[in-house]
Amino acid sequence: MTLPKRLYQQIADQVRQLIQNGQYPAGSRLPPERELAQTLGVSRPSLREALIALEIDGTIEIRMGSGIYALSPAKTSNGQRSLGESPTELMQARAVIESAVIAKAAAAVTDSFIEALSAILDSMRAEIAEGRKPIDQDRQFHLTIAEQAGNSVLADIVANLFDERHSPMSDHMRGRFETPETWFAALQEHEAILTALDMRDPLAAQAAMHAHLTASRRRWLEN
Amino acid sequence: MTLPKRLYQQIADQVRQLIQNGQYPAGSRLPPERELAQTLGVSRPSLREALIALEIDGTIEIRMGSGIYALSPAKTSNGQRSLGESPTELMQARAVIESAVIAKAAAAVTDSFIEALSAILDSMRAEIAEGRKPIDQDRQFHLTIAEQAGNSVLADIVANLFDERHSPMSDHMRGRFETPETWFAALQEHEAILTALDMRDPLAAQAAMHAHLTASRRRWLEN
DNA sequence: CCCGATAATTGGTCAAGCCAATTTTTCGAA
DNA sequence: TTCGAAAAATTGGCTTGACCAATTATCGGG
Numbered sequence: 365m366t367l368p369k370r371l372y373q374q375i376a377d378q379v380r381q382l383i384q385n386g387q388y389p390a391g392s393r394l395p396p397e398r399e400l401a402q403t404l405g406v407s408r409p410s411l412r413e414a415l416i417a418l419e420i421d422g423t424i425e426i427r428m429g430s431g432i433y434a435l436s437p438a439k440t441s442n443g444q445r446s447l448g449e450s451p452t453e454l455m456q457a458r459a460v461i462e463s464a465v466i467a468k469a470a471a472a473v474t475d476s477f478i479e480a481l482s483a484i485l486d487s488m489r490a491e492i493a494e495g496r497k498p499i500d501q502d503r504q505f506h507l508t509i510a511e512q513a514g515n516s517v518l519a520d521i522v523a524n525l526f527d528e529r530h531s532p533m534s535d536h537m538r539g540r541f542e543t544p545e546t547w548f549a550a551l552q553e554h555e556a557i558l559t560a561l562d563m564r565d566p567l568a569a570q571a572a573m574h575a576h577l578t579a580s581r582r583r584w585l586e587n
Numbered sequence: 588m589t590l591p592k593r594l595y596q597q598i599a600d601q602v603r604q605l606i607q608n609g610q611y612p613a614g615s616r617l618p619p620e621r622e623l624a625q626t627l628g629v630s631r632p633s634l635r636e637a638l639i640a641l642e643i644d645g646t647i648e649i650r651m652g653s654g655i656y657a658l659s660p661a662k663t664s665n666g667q668r669s670l671g672e673s674p675t676e677l678m679q680a681r682a683v684i685e686s687a688v689i690a691k692a693a694a695a696v697t698d699s700f701i702e703a704l705s706a707i708l709d710s711m712r713a714e715i716a717e718g719r720k721p722i723d724q725d726r727q728f729h730l731t732i733a734e735q736a737g738n739s740v741l742a743d744i745v746a747n748l749f750d751e752r753h754s755p756m757s758d759h760m761r762g763r764f765e766t767p768e769t770w771f772a773a774l775q776e777h778e779a780i781l782t783a784l785d786m787r788d789p790l791a792a793q794a795a796m797h798a799h800l801t802a803s804r805r806r807w808l809e810n
Numbered sequence: 811c812c813c814g815a816t817a818a819t820t821g822g823t824c825a826a827g828c829c830a831a832t833t834t835t836t837c838g839a840a
Numbered sequence: 841t842t843c844g845a846a847a848a849a850t851t852g853g854c855t856t857g858a859c860c861a862a863t864t865a866t867c868g869g870g
Contacts, residue, residue, distance in 0.1 A: 371854070372639060396820055407855045409632050412822085413639050416595060420643050428821045429862030457740035460691075464683045517680035521744060594823070619851055630824040635853085651852045652832030 375406055375414035380423055383434045394424065394432040455581035458525050462506065462577060463570045465522060466557070468513035470566035477512050481505065481558050485551065492547045503527075505554055509561075529580075546583050553579060598629055598637035603646055606657045617647065617655040678804035681748045685729065685800060686793045688745060689780070691736035693789035700735050704728065704781050708774065715770045726750075728777055732784075752803075769806050776802060 401411040491498035510522035553576035560568035714721035733745035776799035783791035
């Protein structure tokens with residue numbers, strides 16, 4: 365499916381291609397705004413909107429009175445990966461990071477932590493029973509564990525990887541729709557994780573999380 | 588130090604605050620462009636530039652003819668963390684992830700991989716000898732290891748965490764300037780990592796990487 | 811040849827207008 | 841009185857043109 369793209373997005377793509385194919389290597393200065401706008405056949409405000417997008421994703425640097433400079437790809441911020449580019453690698457990365465994170469969380473188990481996870485699973489079960497998709501509870505489960513590890517940088521990464529896995533566009537492109545059966549399987553895997561955490565067993569928690577993410581990958585990619 | 592902020596950034600911050608403090612909860616519609624511009628005392632093109640920034644970072648959704656809608660924080664993409672917010676946590680996250688990554692890379696060692704790392708360290712040594720900062724070689728060293736792990740998602744995360752640690756703003760704010768001495772120490776730590784990889788010893792490689800990142804944290808935060 | 815002043819070039823912000831998509835309102839028929 | 845279709849209003853999208861501010865280039869005098 366192709367969404368109609370905003371003009372600023374089209375312009376940004378064109379400029380990004382000029383940089384990435386070497387026409388403007390890193391450090392070089394792009395043509396001035398007015399010239400670029402004319403070359404691309406768009407208005408200056410529209411070009412500026414595109415330049416803002418490129419500034420945000422780290423493709424260019426804008427210096428008032430001086431010009432627009434191409435940045436090296438190494439300096440770009442966390443660009444959005446193309447959807448479907450590495451779904452297997454995405455799930456593998458989740459397995460690596462959430463295994464490390466849950467080991468930390470398992471070393472910091474408290475009764476309230478266990479109760480919070482249990483409440484999330486109760487809510488998840490209720491949603492499944494009503495035929496709804498407990499995507500928010502799924503996210504909350506993983507994020508609560510990540511937060512218990514005590515490192516907000518890791519928690520952010522867990523959240524972002526979760527969102528990449530579950531972005532609406534990602535699901536739509538792959539033609540994947542979860543069913544109550546797949547959600548129930550996920551719930552059972554979550555309960556196994558909770559049991560391992562309740563036992564304060566880091567190795568068991570890691571194994572349960574790894575099994576869950578392996579199964580999730582299978583549900584996502586192989587159906 | 589405070590860089591003068593672009594107007595669109597200031598506007599975006601204001602709108603983001605309106606959303607985050609509950610004045611426009613997720614799902615609600617913001618005032619129309621023309622009204623918002625008037626309320627904030629800016630022009631419509633400037634407001635539109637801000638709205639593009641907010642659209643990119645997932646704070647809002649724009650629907651032509653319908654309006655501007657606040658999104659829930661859960662849906663936001665990888666927002667930039669405030670600089671200095673968690674430097675300790677940033678380094679801890681790097682330790683967790685790069686330890687996992689180097690274990691994978693150590694299981695996939697090849698002669699050309701070792702040669703590539705060795706060449707990077709040679710280049711790093713030459714830069715240090717000439718009194719320059721081998722920041723690119725430092726990054727290349729970490730990223731080459733991450734890429735050898737065979738997972739582009741993890742490699743991207745390693746690159747992004749490295750860039751967060753070494754963003755010009757981050758260094759400037761903390762008043763930190765590396766010296767030839769600190770770079771030389773980093774080079775020696777890198778050589779220890781290479782030795783462990785050359786021995787195909789995942790545990791030694793993990794320990795060397797962990798020691799390097801611990802020392803790097805100390806150099807960054809405690810001087 | 812160098813330095814300071816001026817001009818030119820560059821990005822930043824603004825006002826106003828028109829186009830296109832969506833939503834709301836109105837009107838007429840059943 | 842209700843419903844559906846058409847028209848109007850509202851919303852975002854894009855453009856043209858103008859002026860302000862920072863940086864760079866040029867020129868003239870010492």
